[in-house]
Amino acid sequence: MQSASSELVGREQELERLLTSLAEADGGVARAVALVGEPGIGKSRLVAELIARMGDGLALLGRAAEFERDYPFGVFVDALDAYLGSVGQARLRGLDELAGVFPSLAGEATAPAALKEERYRTHAAVGSLLERLGGGRPWVLALDDVHWADGASLELIAHLLRRPPQARFLLVLALRPAQTPPRLLAALDAAERDGTCARVELSPLRRADASKLLVGVPEGPLREELYVESGGNPFYLEQLARTTSSDAPPAEGLADVPDQVRRALASELAELADEARLVLDAAAVAGEPFGADFVAELAGVERTAVLDAIDAALGTGLLRRSETPGWFGFRHPIVRRAVYSSIGERARAETHARAADLLAGQGATALVRAHHVECSAAVGDGAGLAVLTEAGWQSSALAPAAAAHWFDAALRLLPPGADAGQRMGLLAPLAMSLTASGRLADGLERLHELLALVPPEQELVRAKAVTAMALIERLVGEGSEARAMLRGALDSLADPRSAEAAALQLELASDRYFSADWAGMAEWAAGACALAREVGDASLLAAAAAVLGLAELSVGDPAKARSLLAEAEGLIDGAADAELATHLGAAHWVGWLEHHLEHFPDVVRHYERGLALSRSTGQSHLLVPIMLGLAISRTWLGALPHAAEDADAAVEAAHLIGAPALLAITSSLRCWVAVRGGGLHEAMRAAETHVRAVTPSEVPQELLAAAWFGEALMESGSPGPGREEILRAGGGPELALLEPSQRPYYFEVLVRAELALGNLDAAHRWADETRALAERLGLVGARTWASRGAAECALAGGDSAAAAGLAQAAVETAGEVHPVERERSRIVYGRALAALGETDDAIRELEEARMQLASWSADRLAELAARELRKLGRRVGKAGTRAQGKDGLSALSARELEVARLVTDRLTNREIAERLVLSQKTVERHMDHIFRKLGVSSRVDVARAVEASETRV
Secondary structure, three states, X not given: OOOOOOOOOOOHHHHHHHHHHHHHHHOOOOEEEEEEOOOOOOHHHHHHHXXXXXXXXXXXXXXXXXXXXXXXXXXXXXXXXXXXXXXXXXXXXXXXHHHHOOHHHOOOOOOOOXXXXXXXXXXXXXXXXXXXXXXXXXXXXXXXXXXXXXXXXXXXXXXXXXXXXXXXXXXXXXXXXXXXXXXXXXXXXHHHHHOOEEEEXXXXXXXXXXXXXXXXXXXXXXXXXXXXXXXXXXXXHHXXXXXXXXXXXXXXXXXXXXXXXXXXXXXXXXXXXXXXXHHHHHHHHHOOOEEHHHHHHHHOOOHHHHHHHHHHHHXXXXXXXXXXXXXXXXXXXXXXXXXXXXXXXXXXXXXXXXXXXXXXXXXXXXXXXXXXXXXXXXXXXXXXXXXXXXXXXXHOOOOHXXXXXXXXXXXXXXXXXXXXXXXXXXXXXXXXXXXXXXXXXXXXXXXXXXXXXXXXXXXXXXXXHHHHHHHHHHHXXXXXXXXXXXXXXXXXXXXXXXXXXHHHHHHHHHHHHOOOOHHHXXXXXXXXXXHHHHXXXXXXXXXXXXXXXXXXXXXXXXXHHHHHHHHHHHHHHOOOHHHXXXXXXXXXXXXXXXXXXXXXXXXXXXXXXXXXXXXXXOOOOOHHHHHHHHHHHXXXXXXXXXXXXXXXXXXXXXXXXXXXXXXXXXXXXXXXXXXXXXXXXXXXXXXXXXXXXXXXXXXXXXXXXXXXXXXXXXXXXXXXXXXXXXXHHHOOOOOOOOOOOOHHHHHHHHHHHHHHOOOHHHHHHHHHHHXXXXXXXXXXXXXXXXXXXXXXXXXXXXXXXXXXXXXXXXXXXXXXXXXXXXXXXXXXXXXXXXXXXXXXXXXXXXXHHHHHHHHOOOHHHHHHHHHHHHHOOOOOOOOOOOOOOOOHHHHOXXXXXXXXXXXXXXXXHHHHHHHHOOOHHHHHHHHHHHHHHHOOXXXXXXXXXXXXXXXXX
């Protein structure tokens, strides 16, 4: 007996929720829905019903497969590839990098991210693709059996949940929660908290609904028996209805399926003729969807017989037609698993081997053949080893999780007595792939294995392995073991006066930085400097000098730090790219010292060079630190849109790496940028979970992250919690855990927090701390914050004249070194002038601050100036309006000018986003600013303004 009903039953509420989400997407708000439930509960059926309701609307469906979990982006390829192959290339213009994702685009030029940690750029390109495919109409992308999706697909789904495409778009994800990787569950939970993803749980059918699936079963006890045995699960119910009695042994490989259902499946399969069963066995091995021709070759059966078998299986419901004409699949993954698991081990391996050979004959890549090779190759199979290794390298850039799987599979084919060098050659990329995919502990374990194989004479290899281990340990919050290994590697060197010795000493000095041991850092860095000079390695010396400079600054000798910085800058500026690439940390450490000593344009220059060298040489370990430094320096300089892009990129890279501390650092940095540029509440919502999940250690950047978040709390209207967060980060009122150059800024933040809380005496104490430290450091920023903090206190205490003098001093001190802080101080100056009754002068200063800040897209700070102007009776629009007094393009920020010039080239927003590797939403925000600042309302007017300005030049 079997069900005669294809009607969707018992899912009215769930369908209504899907249709509501689709209506919201039609309204312009991208949405996601997670359909959650056990196997057979009806997720796929509900997706099919939604797609049927779309009518002529675009709906694309992709399914992940249980036995092919390591083909990169597999579920997206299944959903989109055939459609992309059918659309005109004009609609895909500018998306060439996606050729590395979708086979149908493989003939196009491809520009994949050079670094594993930059694969978020490919994710953003897919997001742009999804925005484009809708063509302005609502559309659905449904991904089924997501719990089986490969690592690259899971990362992409998480990205789309964090950054929904700006389109009338609905993403539907059907999954089993118990089998879904934790990182995807966390992304779903975060999206649900943000209100961008709805969770729809499918529960068992009620008896009345279940009976509608049993129209062929007579009324009576049998219906109740089937309902009880199925537990209200629609698939189990229908399967039992197909074969209500069976003495067959339960189908193998289905331990999670009720015994009676397993027996029913076994009985159904046992009824197949031998040739039909041979065809289904081959189809189960081939993978879904499958074509008749390939299955015929694989099974060794005539094509006509295969078609007959397929027709029969379609008739009984064992198979279903795929969305692609001429292709087929099993009616449910459970059915395929039952078929696949019942094939004998030997027959299964032989069939996989034939599949691999057939694919090779068709010119398939190693990546396409790898699954079949893994399932058929034996230990010592050199050809299989080569295929799996090649598959690892093919997937390493965009899908390191898949690469790790293939490298590991290749290792398992090595015979016990394999050459150590061959094993090391697989362990190294395996460790790096594991680390890049967020499996840090596993990557560390593989590096330990590698280190045990390194011969004593290969000192450089050993040093690099130990250095990589130290980096990973820092990411997971453990450093003691790596520190001991660094010392051991140094002590075991045959030549203690070599470049390798200097590099290890530098690594030990860097390690002390991450534990805030300034004295130890200075000791090891001094030794590294001496050795680097001795061996004549300029790049190594530059790095060591910069690290020593940071130590000297932290122990209170800024003059010595400046001297060391001058030496280090000269060395890296004089080094050729090839030389600097051998010690790329030099660019990072020199830039970080420049940041502390307020050489912000130099930070940008050196970090941009370091980033270019990272990409060209494939060295990814400095990617996030460099992005952090760029975001900070560009924020101080007023390049807010560019800083936000750097911070967003750092957040996305951190998500891919998966280290909790790194996520806390990058997401709180995004808050710090938003304090000036806008979007603060959105940034805080995204950051709070990560920040709260990490207890700040004494690692300087982790402490700074907590301080960043504390300032964001204060700026968002919670001065009390913000103050406590900053004090927690600093280890108490002296903020002793923060680096000295950072303390004055946070002392001034605490001044503002106390004033917001009405604690004038406490604010004065923080202002005094700021002034005392500023005198010792002599830094422009510190002196600016000291004057401004004192001005704020004076203004709150009613001494407007003193406040005006102090605020004016802050403006003059900040100068060109800290332009944003200069205009922030000018707002305080304007308030003081207003309090003195000097209204015209106050308006002039506040207007200047507002216009400057708006020109940098520092919208939150510009709005502070606007509020003060309104108090003085001036009518002021929203922050970000045209900067009056600026001449044409001079009102635009550097990034806005770049966008405006591309408008002149007649590029659309989407094309500009692709050219500049930005999101379309970011470009749209820039265009809004350009229109307001230039006082125009069309792209034609923007182009005319650019052309007119550049013609005059």
